Amino acid sequence: MKITMAIMSKYLLGSVCLLGIGCSEQKPSATEASATKPETSGSEIRVPHNESLLLSTDKKWIAQEGHLSDLIRLQWTADRAKPAIVWADEKGNDKTAIISHDKANDPKQHDHKHISFETTMSPTGKYANQLFTRFEIPFDTDISEIRTHSSNFNVMSGILRVAGEAETNRDIQFSVAGKDNATTPRWAVRADSSKEAGDNTGADLQFVRYGDDGKVVDSALTMQRSGGNVGIGTSEPDTKLDVNGDKLRIREKYTPASSSAPCSQGQMSWDDQHVYVCVAQNSWKRTELSSW
Template sequence: MKKAGLVISLLAGAAIGVSGMAFASTGGHQTATGTFQESSLPGGGLEVPHNDRIHLSTDKQWISSEGHLSDLIRLQWTKDRAKPAISWLDETGKDKAAIVAHAKANNPEQHDHNHMSFETTMAPDGKNANELFTRLEIPFDQDVAEIRTHSSNFNVMDGILRIAGTGGVNRDLTWAKSDDGNVTTPRWSMRADTSEETGGNAGSNLQIIRYSDDGKALDNPLTINRSSGNIGIGNSDAKTKLDVSDDSIRIRKSMTPASSTAPGEVGEMAWDDGYVYVCVAPNTWKRTALSSW
Protein backbone atom coordinates (compact mmCIF):
# COMPACT_ATOMS: atom_id res chain seq x y z
CA MET A 1 0.00 0.00 0.00
CA LYS A 2 1.43 3.38 -0.96
CA LYS A 3 1.60 6.32 1.45
CA ALA A 4 -1.37 8.18 -0.09
CA GLY A 5 -3.52 5.05 0.02
CA LEU A 6 -2.59 4.45 3.65
CA VAL A 7 -3.58 7.97 4.69
CA ILE A 8 -6.90 7.75 2.81
CA SER A 9 -7.70 4.38 4.38
CA LEU A 10 -7.01 5.65 7.91
CA LEU A 11 -9.09 8.78 7.40
CA ALA A 12 -11.94 6.82 5.86
CA GLY A 13 -11.94 4.36 8.75
CA ALA A 14 -12.05 7.16 11.30
CA ALA A 15 -14.84 8.96 9.42
CA ILE A 16 -17.22 5.99 9.52
CA GLY A 17 -16.50 5.19 13.14
CA VAL A 18 -14.40 2.08 12.42
CA SER A 19 -10.98 1.74 14.05
CA GLY A 20 -8.28 2.17 11.42
CA MET A 21 -5.18 0.05 11.28
CA ALA A 22 -1.70 1.09 12.39
CA PHE A 23 1.04 -0.16 10.07
CA ALA A 24 4.74 -0.96 10.43
CA SER A 25 7.29 -1.75 7.75
CA THR A 26 8.91 -5.23 7.85
CA GLY A 27 11.23 -6.36 5.07
CA GLY A 28 9.77 -3.80 2.70
CA HIS A 29 6.15 -4.85 3.36
CA GLN A 30 3.52 -3.12 5.48
CA THR A 31 1.93 -5.27 8.18
CA ALA A 32 -0.78 -4.45 10.70
CA THR A 33 0.47 -4.13 14.30
CA GLY A 34 -2.59 -2.82 16.10
CA THR A 35 -5.76 -0.75 15.83
CA PHE A 36 -6.57 2.83 16.64
CA GLN A 37 -8.85 3.39 19.60
CA GLU A 38 -10.60 6.29 21.28
CA SER A 39 -8.24 8.30 23.48
CA SER A 40 -9.08 8.42 27.18
CA LEU A 41 -7.69 11.97 27.48
CA PRO A 42 -10.04 14.98 27.76
CA GLY A 43 -11.46 15.74 24.32
CA GLY A 44 -10.95 12.20 23.04
CA GLY A 45 -9.43 11.59 19.60
CA LEU A 46 -7.66 8.66 17.99
CA GLU A 47 -4.99 6.89 20.02
CA VAL A 48 -2.19 4.92 18.37
CA PRO A 49 -1.73 1.53 20.06
CA HIS A 50 0.71 1.68 22.97
CA ASN A 51 4.40 1.44 21.96
CA ASP A 52 3.54 1.48 18.25
CA ARG A 53 5.48 4.04 16.20
CA ILE A 54 4.69 6.37 13.30
CA HIS A 55 7.46 6.64 10.71
CA LEU A 56 7.19 9.52 8.21
CA SER A 57 9.69 10.11 5.40
CA THR A 58 9.91 12.19 2.23
CA ASP A 59 12.04 12.83 -0.83
CA LYS A 60 10.39 16.22 -1.47
CA GLN A 61 11.89 19.67 -0.91
CA TRP A 62 10.53 22.62 1.05
CA ILE A 63 9.42 24.63 -2.00
CA SER A 64 6.56 27.11 -1.75
CA SER A 65 5.46 26.87 -5.38
CA GLU A 66 5.00 23.11 -5.00
CA GLY A 67 2.95 23.44 -1.83
CA HIS A 68 5.73 22.71 0.68
CA LEU A 69 5.31 18.99 0.02
CA SER A 70 7.98 18.00 2.54
CA ASP A 71 5.89 19.10 5.55
CA LEU A 72 4.80 15.64 6.71
CA ILE A 73 2.69 17.07 9.55
CA ARG A 74 0.44 20.10 9.06
CA LEU A 75 -1.40 21.81 11.89
CA GLN A 76 -3.95 24.42 10.80
CA TRP A 77 -6.23 26.76 12.68
CA THR A 78 -9.64 27.22 11.05
CA LYS A 79 -10.93 29.92 13.42
CA ASP A 80 -9.05 33.06 14.35
CA ARG A 81 -8.59 32.15 18.04
CA ALA A 82 -7.82 28.47 17.57
CA LYS A 83 -4.41 27.24 18.77
CA PRO A 84 -2.98 24.09 17.15
CA ALA A 85 -0.52 22.48 19.56
CA ILE A 86 1.74 19.54 20.22
CA SER A 87 1.81 18.59 23.90
CA TRP A 88 3.71 16.30 26.26
CA LEU A 89 1.99 14.61 29.22
CA ASP A 90 3.21 12.83 32.31
CA GLU A 91 2.22 9.30 33.36
CA THR A 92 -1.04 10.59 34.87
CA GLY A 93 -2.11 12.42 31.70
CA LYS A 94 -1.31 15.95 32.93
CA ASP A 95 0.19 18.46 30.48
CA LYS A 96 3.85 19.26 31.16
CA ALA A 97 5.07 20.93 27.96
CA ALA A 98 3.68 22.14 24.64
CA ILE A 99 4.54 23.85 21.37
CA VAL A 100 1.74 26.14 20.24
CA ALA A 101 1.33 28.45 17.23
CA HIS A 102 -1.54 30.91 16.91
CA ALA A 103 -2.52 34.39 15.78
CA LYS A 104 -4.97 35.77 18.35
CA ALA A 105 -5.13 35.54 22.13
CA ASN A 106 -7.95 33.75 23.96
CA ASN A 107 -9.00 37.12 25.38
CA PRO A 108 -10.29 39.41 22.59
CA GLU A 109 -9.14 42.43 24.62
CA GLN A 110 -5.51 41.37 24.39
CA HIS A 111 -3.24 42.29 21.50
CA ASP A 112 -2.73 39.73 18.74
CA HIS A 113 0.01 37.25 19.62
CA ASN A 114 1.09 36.05 16.15
CA HIS A 115 3.75 33.70 17.46
CA MET A 116 4.93 30.16 18.08
CA SER A 117 5.39 29.52 21.80
CA PHE A 118 7.26 26.88 23.79
CA GLU A 119 5.42 26.27 27.06
CA THR A 120 6.17 24.37 30.27
CA THR A 121 4.29 24.10 33.56
CA MET A 122 4.72 26.44 36.51
CA ALA A 123 5.86 25.13 39.90
CA PRO A 124 3.40 22.63 41.46
CA ASP A 125 3.48 24.52 44.78
CA GLY A 126 3.35 28.04 43.32
CA LYS A 127 0.62 30.59 42.64
CA ASN A 128 -0.20 29.12 39.20
CA ALA A 129 0.46 25.48 40.05
CA ASN A 130 0.98 23.18 37.02
CA GLU A 131 -0.30 25.83 34.60
CA LEU A 132 1.33 25.79 31.16
CA PHE A 133 3.22 29.05 30.75
CA THR A 134 5.00 30.53 27.73
CA ARG A 135 8.79 30.34 28.25
CA LEU A 136 9.90 31.20 24.72
CA GLU A 137 7.98 32.87 21.91
CA ILE A 138 9.01 33.37 18.29
CA PRO A 139 6.71 35.74 16.35
CA PHE A 140 5.71 35.47 12.71
CA ASP A 141 4.71 38.19 10.19
CA GLN A 142 7.82 40.19 11.14
CA ASP A 143 10.89 40.86 8.99
CA VAL A 144 13.03 40.79 12.15
CA ALA A 145 11.53 38.44 14.74
CA GLU A 146 11.48 39.84 18.30
CA ILE A 147 12.13 36.56 20.16
CA ARG A 148 11.15 36.73 23.85
CA THR A 149 11.55 34.61 26.95
CA HIS A 150 9.32 34.83 30.03
CA SER A 151 10.10 33.87 33.65
CA SER A 152 13.23 32.15 32.36
CA ASN A 153 16.96 32.31 33.02
CA PHE A 154 19.28 31.74 30.07
CA ASN A 155 22.46 29.85 30.87
CA VAL A 156 25.31 29.03 28.51
CA MET A 157 27.21 26.08 29.99
CA ASP A 158 30.74 25.42 28.70
CA GLY A 159 29.99 27.41 25.57
CA ILE A 160 29.82 30.88 24.04
CA LEU A 161 27.04 33.45 23.89
CA ARG A 162 27.89 35.22 20.64
CA ILE A 163 26.54 38.45 19.09
CA ALA A 164 27.80 38.66 15.53
CA GLY A 165 27.17 40.97 12.61
CA THR A 166 28.42 42.04 9.23
CA GLY A 167 30.44 45.19 8.54
CA GLY A 168 28.63 48.46 9.22
CA VAL A 169 26.19 46.93 11.73
CA ASN A 170 26.19 47.68 15.47
CA ARG A 171 26.26 44.55 17.65
CA ASP A 172 24.31 45.43 20.79
CA LEU A 173 23.45 43.85 24.12
CA THR A 174 20.63 46.03 25.45
CA TRP A 175 18.94 46.51 28.83
CA ALA A 176 15.40 47.85 28.50
CA LYS A 177 12.25 48.80 30.37
CA SER A 178 9.22 46.60 29.65
CA ASP A 179 5.66 47.91 29.30
CA ASP A 180 2.26 46.39 28.50
CA GLY A 181 1.86 44.84 25.08
CA ASN A 182 5.45 43.58 24.97
CA VAL A 183 6.70 47.11 24.35
CA THR A 184 10.32 47.60 25.41
CA THR A 185 12.24 50.87 25.74
CA PRO A 186 16.05 50.76 25.88
CA ARG A 187 17.96 52.15 28.85
CA TRP A 188 21.56 50.94 28.31
CA SER A 189 23.44 49.11 25.57
CA MET A 190 26.86 47.52 25.37
CA ARG A 191 27.91 47.83 21.74
CA ALA A 192 30.61 46.76 19.33
CA ASP A 193 30.31 49.78 17.04
CA THR A 194 30.43 50.21 13.27
CA SER A 195 33.95 51.65 13.14
CA GLU A 196 35.66 50.08 10.13
CA GLU A 197 38.06 47.19 10.60
CA THR A 198 41.12 48.25 8.61
CA GLY A 199 43.70 45.84 10.01
CA GLY A 200 46.10 46.21 12.91
CA ASN A 201 43.25 45.33 15.31
CA ALA A 202 41.44 48.57 14.42
CA GLY A 203 37.66 48.97 14.35
CA SER A 204 34.67 47.42 16.16
CA ASN A 205 35.33 49.44 19.31
CA LEU A 206 33.37 48.73 22.50
CA GLN A 207 30.90 51.38 23.73
CA ILE A 208 28.42 51.87 26.55
CA ILE A 209 25.32 53.72 25.28
CA ARG A 210 22.77 55.46 27.52
CA TYR A 211 19.20 56.28 26.51
CA SER A 212 16.56 58.86 27.43
CA ASP A 213 13.18 58.03 29.01
CA ASP A 214 11.64 57.75 25.53
CA GLY A 215 14.34 55.37 24.34
CA LYS A 216 16.51 57.73 22.28
CA ALA A 217 20.29 57.35 22.44
CA LEU A 218 21.84 60.21 24.44
CA ASP A 219 25.56 59.52 24.11
CA ASN A 220 28.28 56.93 24.73
CA PRO A 221 29.82 57.82 28.11
CA LEU A 222 32.50 55.11 27.81
CA THR A 223 34.44 53.77 24.82
CA ILE A 224 37.28 51.23 24.71
CA ASN A 225 39.44 51.32 21.58
CA ARG A 226 40.06 47.76 20.34
CA SER A 227 43.43 48.57 18.78
CA SER A 228 45.04 50.53 21.62
CA GLY A 229 42.97 49.51 24.65
CA ASN A 230 42.60 53.23 25.47
CA ILE A 231 39.50 54.11 27.50
CA GLY A 232 37.58 57.25 26.67
CA ILE A 233 35.21 58.82 29.21
CA GLY A 234 32.87 61.10 27.31
CA ASN A 235 34.80 60.63 24.05
CA SER A 236 35.33 57.99 21.35
CA ASP A 237 38.94 58.79 20.39
CA ALA A 238 40.96 58.33 23.60
CA LYS A 239 44.64 59.26 23.12
CA THR A 240 45.87 57.79 26.45
CA LYS A 241 44.98 54.75 28.54
CA LEU A 242 42.41 56.92 30.32
CA ASP A 243 41.18 60.00 28.47
CA VAL A 244 38.51 62.03 30.27
CA SER A 245 36.46 64.70 28.48
CA ASP A 246 35.61 66.77 31.58
CA ASP A 247 37.21 69.42 33.77
CA SER A 248 37.72 67.34 36.94
CA ILE A 249 38.33 63.84 38.31
CA ARG A 250 37.17 62.91 41.81
CA ILE A 251 38.76 60.58 44.35
CA ARG A 252 36.10 60.40 47.05
CA LYS A 253 38.06 59.08 50.03
CA SER A 254 41.17 60.58 51.59
CA MET A 255 44.21 58.46 52.45
CA THR A 256 47.44 59.38 54.25
CA PRO A 257 50.43 57.06 53.64
CA ALA A 258 51.99 56.11 56.98
CA SER A 259 55.41 57.28 55.76
CA SER A 260 57.32 57.98 52.55
CA THR A 261 58.18 54.26 52.42
CA ALA A 262 54.65 52.95 53.02
CA PRO A 263 53.45 50.16 50.70
CA GLY A 264 52.41 51.49 47.33
CA GLU A 265 52.47 50.89 43.58
CA VAL A 266 53.93 53.30 41.03
CA GLY A 267 51.36 55.87 39.95
CA GLU A 268 49.04 55.63 42.96
CA MET A 269 47.67 58.95 44.10
CA ALA A 270 46.06 59.97 47.42
CA TRP A 271 45.08 63.08 49.33
CA ASP A 272 44.26 64.37 52.79
CA ASP A 273 43.62 67.80 54.32
CA GLY A 274 47.22 68.92 53.97
CA TYR A 275 48.86 67.11 51.04
CA VAL A 276 48.57 65.34 47.69
CA TYR A 277 50.62 62.12 47.61
CA VAL A 278 52.08 60.30 44.58
CA CYS A 279 53.83 56.93 44.63
CA VAL A 280 56.81 57.43 42.29
CA ALA A 281 58.53 54.04 42.79
CA PRO A 282 57.62 50.82 44.60
CA ASN A 283 56.90 51.74 48.24
CA THR A 284 58.19 55.28 47.63
CA TRP A 285 55.90 58.28 48.13
CA LYS A 286 56.34 61.99 47.54
CA ARG A 287 53.95 64.75 48.57
CA THR A 288 53.16 68.36 47.92
CA ALA A 289 51.48 70.73 50.39
CA LEU A 290 48.03 72.18 49.78
CA SER A 291 47.23 75.86 50.45
CA SER A 292 44.21 78.12 50.24
CA TRP A 293 43.90 81.10 47.89
Protein backbone atom coordinates in the same frame (compact mmCIF):
# COMPACT_ATOMS: atom_id res chain seq x y z
CA MET B 1 11.41 11.75 10.35
CA LYS B 2 10.01 9.37 12.97
CA ILE B 3 7.29 10.56 15.34
CA THR B 4 5.93 8.44 18.19
CA MET B 5 2.32 9.38 18.86
CA ALA B 6 0.84 7.43 21.78
CA ILE B 7 -1.63 10.24 22.42
CA MET B 8 -3.29 12.65 19.98
CA SER B 9 -4.19 15.38 22.50
CA LYS B 10 -7.51 17.18 22.81
CA TYR B 11 -5.62 20.36 21.86
CA LEU B 12 -5.25 19.24 18.25
CA LEU B 13 -8.20 21.18 16.93
CA GLY B 14 -9.91 19.35 14.09
CA SER B 15 -8.45 16.35 12.28
CA VAL B 16 -4.82 16.02 11.14
CA CYS B 17 -4.48 15.32 7.43
CA LEU B 18 -1.39 13.30 6.54
CA LEU B 19 -0.84 13.83 2.85
CA GLY B 20 -0.42 10.63 0.85
CA ILE B 21 -1.34 8.34 3.77
CA GLY B 22 -4.71 6.74 4.26
CA CYS B 23 -5.96 6.82 7.86
CA SER B 24 -8.57 4.75 9.62
CA GLU B 25 -9.81 4.97 13.17
CA GLN B 26 -8.63 2.09 15.38
CA LYS B 27 -9.98 0.88 18.70
CA PRO B 28 -7.60 0.89 21.69
CA SER B 29 -6.00 -2.38 22.68
CA ALA B 30 -6.78 -4.13 25.96
CA THR B 31 -3.57 -2.69 27.39
CA GLU B 32 -4.62 0.81 26.43
CA ALA B 33 -8.12 0.34 27.77
CA SER B 34 -6.80 -0.57 31.22
CA ALA B 35 -4.41 2.36 31.36
CA THR B 36 -5.24 5.83 32.65
CA LYS B 37 -5.90 7.98 29.59
CA PRO B 38 -6.43 11.73 29.14
CA GLU B 39 -9.77 13.26 28.34
CA THR B 40 -10.69 12.55 24.71
CA SER B 41 -13.41 13.73 22.36
CA GLY B 42 -13.95 10.37 20.65
CA SER B 43 -12.88 11.66 17.23
CA GLU B 44 -9.14 10.91 17.47
CA ILE B 45 -7.20 8.93 14.92
CA ARG B 46 -5.27 6.48 17.07
CA VAL B 47 -2.04 4.57 16.46
CA PRO B 48 -1.89 1.28 18.40
CA HIS B 49 -0.08 1.51 21.73
CA ASN B 50 3.75 1.37 21.52
CA GLU B 51 3.64 1.54 17.73
CA SER B 52 5.00 4.45 15.72
CA LEU B 53 4.06 6.52 12.72
CA LEU B 54 6.80 6.84 10.11
CA LEU B 55 6.55 9.71 7.60
CA SER B 56 9.10 10.28 4.83
CA THR B 57 9.46 12.40 1.72
CA ASP B 58 11.83 13.19 -1.13
CA LYS B 59 10.03 16.44 -2.01
CA LYS B 60 11.36 19.96 -1.47
CA TRP B 61 9.40 22.53 0.48
CA ILE B 62 8.57 24.89 -2.42
CA ALA B 63 5.53 27.15 -2.49
CA GLN B 64 5.02 26.89 -6.26
CA GLU B 65 4.66 23.11 -5.95
CA GLY B 66 2.21 23.31 -3.09
CA HIS B 67 4.66 22.52 -0.27
CA LEU B 68 4.46 18.80 -1.07
CA SER B 69 6.83 17.97 1.81
CA ASP B 70 4.27 19.07 4.44
CA LEU B 71 4.05 15.75 6.27
CA ILE B 72 2.10 17.17 9.22
CA ARG B 73 -0.03 20.27 8.73
CA LEU B 74 -1.99 21.87 11.57
CA GLN B 75 -4.44 24.57 10.54
CA TRP B 76 -6.67 26.88 12.56
CA THR B 77 -10.08 27.50 11.03
CA ALA B 78 -11.28 30.19 13.47
CA ASP B 79 -9.39 33.36 14.38
CA ARG B 80 -8.89 32.39 18.04
CA ALA B 81 -8.22 28.69 17.53
CA LYS B 82 -4.91 27.31 18.81
CA PRO B 83 -3.70 24.09 17.14
CA ALA B 84 -1.11 22.45 19.38
CA ILE B 85 1.12 19.46 19.95
CA VAL B 86 0.96 18.44 23.62
CA TRP B 87 2.98 16.03 25.73
CA ALA B 88 1.20 14.43 28.70
CA ASP B 89 2.46 12.41 31.66
CA GLU B 90 1.45 8.85 32.58
CA LYS B 91 -1.73 10.19 34.22
CA GLY B 92 -2.74 12.15 31.16
CA ASN B 93 -1.85 15.56 32.60
CA ASP B 94 -0.49 18.07 30.09
CA LYS B 95 3.15 18.97 30.81
CA THR B 96 4.60 20.61 27.68
CA ALA B 97 3.21 21.97 24.43
CA ILE B 98 4.07 23.69 21.17
CA ILE B 99 1.29 26.04 20.05
CA SER B 100 0.97 28.44 17.14
CA HIS B 101 -1.89 30.92 16.91
CA ASP B 102 -2.92 34.38 15.77
CA LYS B 103 -5.18 36.03 18.35
CA ALA B 104 -5.28 35.82 22.13
CA ASN B 105 -8.11 34.11 23.98
CA ASP B 106 -9.01 37.47 25.51
CA PRO B 107 -10.22 39.89 22.78
CA LYS B 108 -8.94 42.79 24.91
CA GLN B 109 -5.35 41.61 24.52
CA HIS B 110 -3.15 42.44 21.56
CA ASP B 111 -2.82 39.83 18.79
CA HIS B 112 -0.21 37.24 19.76
CA LYS B 113 0.82 36.05 16.27
CA HIS B 114 3.48 33.62 17.46
CA ILE B 115 4.56 30.05 17.95
CA SER B 116 5.13 29.32 21.63
CA PHE B 117 6.84 26.62 23.67
CA GLU B 118 4.96 26.04 26.91
CA THR B 119 5.60 24.12 30.13
CA THR B 120 3.64 23.78 33.35
CA MET B 121 4.04 26.08 36.33
CA SER B 122 5.05 24.71 39.73
CA PRO B 123 2.52 22.26 41.24
CA THR B 124 2.75 24.20 44.53
CA GLY B 125 2.61 27.73 43.09
CA LYS B 126 -0.15 30.24 42.42
CA TYR B 127 -0.86 28.82 38.95
CA ALA B 128 -0.30 25.17 39.79
CA ASN B 129 0.22 22.87 36.80
CA GLN B 130 -1.01 25.44 34.26
CA LEU B 131 0.74 25.53 30.88
CA PHE B 132 2.68 28.78 30.59
CA THR B 133 4.52 30.31 27.63
CA ARG B 134 8.28 30.08 28.18
CA PHE B 135 9.56 30.89 24.68
CA GLU B 136 7.80 32.58 21.78
CA ILE B 137 8.71 33.49 18.20
CA PRO B 138 6.34 35.94 16.44
CA PHE B 139 5.33 35.66 12.79
CA ASP B 140 4.14 38.21 10.19
CA THR B 141 7.09 40.50 10.96
CA ASP B 142 10.36 41.27 9.18
CA ILE B 143 12.30 41.32 12.47
CA SER B 144 11.03 38.75 14.94
CA GLU B 145 11.12 39.89 18.58
CA ILE B 146 11.85 36.52 20.24
CA ARG B 147 10.82 36.50 23.91
CA THR B 148 11.10 34.35 27.01
CA HIS B 149 8.86 34.53 30.08
CA SER B 150 9.67 33.57 33.68
CA SER B 151 12.74 31.80 32.37
CA ASN B 152 16.49 31.91 32.94
CA PHE B 153 18.82 31.30 30.02
CA ASN B 154 21.98 29.31 30.76
CA VAL B 155 24.85 28.46 28.42
CA MET B 156 26.59 25.38 29.79
CA SER B 157 30.19 24.87 28.63
CA GLY B 158 29.56 26.96 25.53
CA ILE B 159 29.48 30.50 24.16
CA LEU B 160 26.73 33.10 24.16
CA ARG B 161 27.51 34.94 20.93
CA VAL B 162 26.20 38.15 19.35
CA ALA B 163 27.50 38.20 15.79
CA GLY B 164 27.11 40.62 12.90
CA GLU B 165 28.80 41.90 9.79
CA ALA B 166 31.82 44.20 10.10
CA GLU B 167 31.02 47.90 10.66
CA THR B 168 27.67 47.17 12.32
CA ASN B 169 26.75 47.58 15.98
CA ARG B 170 26.37 44.34 17.95
CA ASP B 171 24.39 45.02 21.13
CA ILE B 172 23.27 43.41 24.35
CA GLN B 173 20.49 45.74 25.48
CA PHE B 174 18.82 46.40 28.83
CA SER B 175 15.31 47.80 28.42
CA VAL B 176 12.08 48.64 30.21
CA ALA B 177 9.05 46.55 29.23
CA GLY B 178 5.83 48.37 28.38
CA LYS B 179 2.37 47.72 27.03
CA ASP B 180 1.84 45.00 24.41
CA ASN B 181 5.45 43.76 24.75
CA ALA B 182 6.90 47.13 23.69
CA THR B 183 10.36 47.87 25.12
CA THR B 184 12.35 51.07 25.66
CA PRO B 185 16.16 50.77 25.94
CA ARG B 186 18.09 52.14 28.90
CA TRP B 187 21.61 50.72 28.44
CA ALA B 188 23.47 48.69 25.84
CA VAL B 189 26.78 46.86 25.86
CA ARG B 190 28.01 47.29 22.31
CA ALA B 191 30.76 46.20 19.98
CA ASP B 192 30.51 49.32 17.83
CA SER B 193 30.57 49.87 14.08
CA SER B 194 34.04 51.47 13.95
CA LYS B 195 35.97 50.13 10.95
CA GLU B 196 38.29 47.16 11.37
CA ALA B 197 41.36 48.36 9.48
CA GLY B 198 43.99 45.95 10.78
CA ASP B 199 46.33 46.13 13.80
CA ASN B 200 43.39 45.19 16.05
CA THR B 201 41.51 48.43 15.30
CA GLY B 202 37.74 48.81 15.17
CA ALA B 203 34.82 47.05 16.86
CA ASP B 204 35.47 48.90 20.12
CA LEU B 205 33.51 48.03 23.26
CA GLN B 206 31.07 50.67 24.51
CA PHE B 207 28.56 51.15 27.30
CA VAL B 208 25.78 53.19 25.68
CA ARG B 209 23.17 55.08 27.70
CA TYR B 210 19.68 56.05 26.51
CA GLY B 211 17.30 58.82 27.52
CA ASP B 212 13.72 58.37 28.74
CA ASP B 213 12.58 58.58 25.12
CA GLY B 214 14.70 55.57 24.16
CA LYS B 215 17.19 57.59 22.10
CA VAL B 216 20.96 57.34 22.53
CA VAL B 217 22.45 59.99 24.83
CA ASP B 218 26.12 59.05 24.51
CA SER B 219 28.70 56.33 25.04
CA ALA B 220 29.48 56.67 28.73
CA LEU B 221 32.44 54.28 28.53
CA THR B 222 34.56 53.11 25.58
CA MET B 223 37.35 50.52 25.54
CA GLN B 224 39.49 50.43 22.40
CA ARG B 225 40.26 46.99 21.01
CA SER B 226 43.57 48.15 19.53
CA GLY B 227 45.48 49.43 22.57
CA GLY B 228 43.06 48.86 25.42
CA ASN B 229 42.63 52.61 26.06
CA VAL B 230 39.61 53.49 28.17
CA GLY B 231 37.55 56.59 27.52
CA ILE B 232 35.01 58.10 29.90
CA GLY B 233 32.72 60.41 27.96
CA THR B 234 34.79 60.00 24.80
CA SER B 235 34.76 57.31 22.13
CA GLU B 236 38.34 58.11 21.02
CA PRO B 237 40.58 57.75 24.09
CA ASP B 238 44.27 58.41 23.31
CA THR B 239 45.72 57.36 26.70
CA LYS B 240 45.12 54.39 28.96
CA LEU B 241 42.52 56.53 30.75
CA ASP B 242 41.02 59.50 28.93
CA VAL B 243 38.35 61.47 30.81
CA ASN B 244 36.24 63.96 28.88
CA GLY B 245 35.34 66.16 31.86
CA ASP B 246 36.69 68.97 34.03
CA LYS B 247 37.05 67.13 37.35
CA LEU B 248 38.42 63.91 38.81
CA ARG B 249 37.46 62.79 42.29
CA ILE B 250 39.24 60.65 44.87
CA ARG B 251 36.73 60.50 47.71
CA GLU B 252 38.89 59.25 50.58
CA LYS B 253 41.93 61.10 51.96
CA TYR B 254 45.16 59.21 52.65
CA THR B 255 48.44 60.38 54.23
CA PRO B 256 51.55 58.23 53.64
CA ALA B 257 53.37 57.55 56.89
CA SER B 258 56.64 58.75 55.34
CA SER B 259 58.24 59.42 51.96
CA SER B 260 59.32 55.74 51.89
CA ALA B 261 55.95 54.26 52.81
CA PRO B 262 54.86 51.31 50.63
CA CYS B 263 53.46 52.36 47.23
CA SER B 264 53.52 51.59 43.54
CA GLN B 265 54.63 54.10 40.92
CA GLY B 266 51.80 56.35 39.77
CA GLN B 267 49.61 56.13 42.87
CA MET B 268 48.15 59.41 44.09
CA SER B 269 46.48 60.54 47.33
CA TRP B 270 45.63 63.70 49.26
CA ASP B 271 44.89 65.05 52.71
CA ASP B 272 44.08 68.48 54.14
CA GLN B 273 47.62 69.79 53.61
CA HIS B 274 49.23 68.00 50.64
CA VAL B 275 48.80 66.07 47.40
CA TYR B 276 51.02 62.96 47.25
CA VAL B 277 52.40 61.15 44.21
CA CYS B 278 54.31 57.86 44.26
CA VAL B 279 57.13 58.48 41.75
CA ALA B 280 58.88 55.12 42.19
CA GLN B 281 58.47 51.96 44.22
CA ASN B 282 58.05 53.02 47.87
CA SER B 283 59.01 56.60 47.06
CA TRP B 284 56.47 59.42 47.68
CA LYS B 285 56.72 63.10 46.83
CA ARG B 286 54.27 65.79 47.86
CA THR B 287 53.22 69.35 47.14
CA GLU B 288 51.65 71.69 49.64
CA LEU B 289 48.10 72.92 49.26
CA SER B 290 47.12 76.56 49.93
CA SER B 291 43.98 78.68 49.78
CA TRP B 292 43.55 81.65 47.42
